[in-house]
Amino acid sequence: MTTSRRQGYEDIVVTVPVTVPYVRRSNHGAHWFVARALAGLLEAGGLAKSALDGLCLSSFTLAPDTAVGVTQHLGLSLRWLDHIPMGGAGAIVGLRRALRAVQSGDATVVACVGADTNQADTFRTTLGSFSQFAQDAVYPYGAGGPNASFAFLTAYYMRTFGARREDFGKLCVAQRDNALAFPLALFKKPLTLQEYLDARPVAEPLHLFDCVMPCAGAEAFLVMRRERAQDLGLPFATVLGTIERHNSFPDDPIQTRGGWVLDRDELFAQAGVRHADIDLLQTYDDYPVISVMQMEDLGFCAKGEGPDFVRSHTFTADGDFPVNTSGGQLSVGQAGAAGGYLGMTEALRQITGSPLGAAVPDARIALVSGFGMINYDRGLCCGAAILAGRNA
Amino acid sequence: MTESSEEPGCDSLVPQTTRVPLPPGLRSRVALGLTAAAARGRFELQVCRECGAVQYPPREACHRCLSVLLDWKLQDGGGELISETMLYHSHAEFFREHLPLRLGMVRLDSGPTAIVYLHRKVPPAPARVKVDTRLDKGGHAVLVAVPGDTTKMADTDMADNGLLQW
Numbered sequence: 279m280t281t282s283r284r285q286g287y288e289d290i291v292v293t294v295p296v297t298v299p300y301v302r303r304s305n306h307g308a309h310w311f312v313a314r315a316l317a318g319l320l321e322a323g324g325l326a327k328s329a330l331d332g333l334c335l336s337s338f339t340l341a342p343d344t345a346v347g348v349t350q351h352l353g354l355s356l357r358w359l360d361h362i363p364m365g366g367a368g369a370i371v372g373l374r375r376a377l378r379a380v381q382s383g384d385a386t387v388v389a390c391v392g393a394d395t396n397q398a399d400t401f402r403t404t405l406g407s408f409s410q411f412a413q414d415a416v417y418p419y420g421a422g423g424p425n426a427s428f429a430f431l432t433a434y435y436m437r438t439f440g441a442r443r444e445d446f447g448k449l450c451v452a453q454r455d456n457a458l459a460f461p462l463a464l465f466k467k468p469l470t471l472q473e474y475l476d477a478r479p480v481a482e483p484l485h486l487f488d489c490v491m492p493c494a495g496a497e498a499f500l501v502m503r504r505e506r507a508q509d510l511g512l513p514f515a516t517v518l519g520t521i522e523r524h525n526s527f528p529d530d531p532i533q534t535r536g537g538w539v540l541d542r543d544e545l546f547a548q549a550g551v552r553h554a555d556i557d558l559l560q561t562y563d564d565y566p567v568i569s570v571m572q573m574e575d576l577g578f579c580a581k582g583e584g585p586d587f588v589r590s591h592t593f594t595a596d597g598d599f600p601v602n603t604s605g606g607q608l609s610v611g612q613a614g615a616a617g618g619y620l621g622m623t624e625a626l627r628q629i630t631g632s633p634l635g636a637a638v639p640d641a642r643i644a645l646v647s648g649f650g651m652i653n654y655d656r657g658l659c660c661g662a663a664i665l666a667g668r669n670a
Numbered sequence: 671m672t673e674s675s676e677e678p679g680c681d682s683l684v685p686q687t688t689r690v691p692l693p694p695g696l697r698s699r700v701a702l703g704l705t706a707a708a709a710r711g712r713f714e715l716q717v718c719r720e721c722g723a724v725q726y727p728p729r730e731a732c733h734r735c736l737s738v739l740l741d742w743k744l745q746d747g748g749g750e751l752i753s754e755t756m757l758y759h760s761h762a763e764f765f766r767e768h769l770p771l772r773l774g775m776v777r778l779d780s781g782p783t784a785i786v787y788l789h790r791k792v793p794p795a796p797a798r799v800k801v802d803t804r805l806d807k808g809g810h811a812v813l814v815a816v817p818g819d820t821t822k823m824a825d826t827d828m829a830d831n832g833l834l835q836w
Binding site for chain 1: 693694696697698701726727728733752753754755756757758759760761762764765768769770771773775777783784785786787795806810812
């Protein structure tokens with residue numbers, strides 16, 4: 279496969295991580311959460327609404343609108359607009375699009391937003407029409423949604439690589455510990471490994487605490503030139519490298535790896551860092567098995583060594599391998615497409631020295647990973663970005 | 671001719687008709703080919719006329735060569751159960767009285783991976799299975815997997831729990 283040398287992002291920065299606090303259910307439409315996110319960006323960024331000339335939006339619950347409808351709904355006049363329907367890869371892909379837009383001069387300030395509501399029936403209705411293949415060949419079989427899909431992947435992974443429920447439980451418990459310090463997490467009670475193991479089955483081998491709780495909320499950040507951020511006095515992060523890949527191993531009978539495998543060498547080469555330089559990892563964690571898969575496929579350990587890697591590391595913010603330091607979706611909640619943004623805003627806060635919860639000591643370089651869209655039997659969109667804080 | 675009761679006020683005494691929940695019935699037009707074959711007792715998948723690739727889920731073009739010439743052809747249904755789950759939670763009302771449901775992921779010998787209802791006699795994965803179609807209670811085709819050495823599908827009893835039509 280030919281690869282091209284990737285141009286860097288030297289003078290473009292990421293700044294102003296914003297979270298619209300999550301709620302279990304909301305009667306507001308998705309536009310409300312987009313509006314709150316944008317208002318938060320402008321306020322924290324010290325920008326007038328008119329300064330925003332680009333928007334990159336991810337949301338599952340805007341229908342019948344897309345990002346286009348949002349511009350009129352919220353009175354935004356833009357010269358650059360993108361809608362990224364890639365679920366858990368939305369923040370990575372959105373970041374990539376926004377970086378190039380600003381770098382090329384097509385836009386000067388781009389807001390990247392993941393936002394979704396969760397009305398009484400939102401989750402169920404979203405599932406039934408998630409994709410053509412899901413509608414035709416998955417949903418009619420018990421309508422289990424992503425729980426069933428990830429149950430297949432988890433069962434296969436456990437059988438093939440010797441992972442045990444305790445391994446996944448260790449990750450979930452560590453993330454809950456992280457969430458207890460994170461004020462915006464919906465889960466506020468400690469979780470013990472025994473409680474994890476004793477939870478009711480949802481789709482074996484998945485049990486209750488392997489599954490995220492759908493909720494409403496938004497996450498967002500701004501992309502602009504470095505000088506602009508400096509003029510505004512904003513703490514920012516630079517982007518050392520990024521990758522994305524879609525439908526990466528179509529001939530694998532079942533998913534045991536994602537597209538990160540194909541691109542991780544380029545990612546680290548572009549970033550000019552080694553794995554040991556990464557101070558914190560934010561995985562896309564709708565189920566713990568996919569977090570373990572990301573640790574493997576991003577090269578922190580070899581394929582199949584994930585279970586041993588989990589057993590030999592600690593994942594709390596003060597641990598030897600901090601992962602999902604806000605608690606991740608498993609303990610903060612999954613606000614639809616905002617779930618793909620959760621790791622990005624958390625990483626930005628950590629490496630710019632402004633964590634809302636527990637701080638990773640001396641955090642300078644973060645790897646944020648995205649994974650999205652179980653179109654049929656596997657997740658199709660993979661992406662990752664390596665970001666550096668001001669002191670890196 | 672049925673005689674109807676004309677007694678005033680009788681309507682309120684007649685029990686409300688209970689709406690019978692059905693399994694999810696939305697399908698793309700192209701996926702109805704599976705149902706059309708299943709209604710004739712046949713398990714058919716699309717096969718590319720240009721390159722021979724077998725397609726599943728049903729689609730508009732060949733995933734290998736992009737040809738749009740796809741013909742529904744009889745399948746022998748042989749495959750390997752590569753993973754399974756027991757589903758305890760459903761988002762659709764119909765399934766709630768049928769839980770837990772045993773579901774499988776099967777790698778068909780012809781290539782595609784299929785999500786199927788799994789017969790209770792199929793041993794744990796990995797296991798040889800035979801995939802066939804049935805009509806569900808809504809009249810749409812679904813795939814079922816029975817033990818690989820099953821010779822007469824009629825001997826299997828997947829209909830007796832009310833999940834599928836016979």
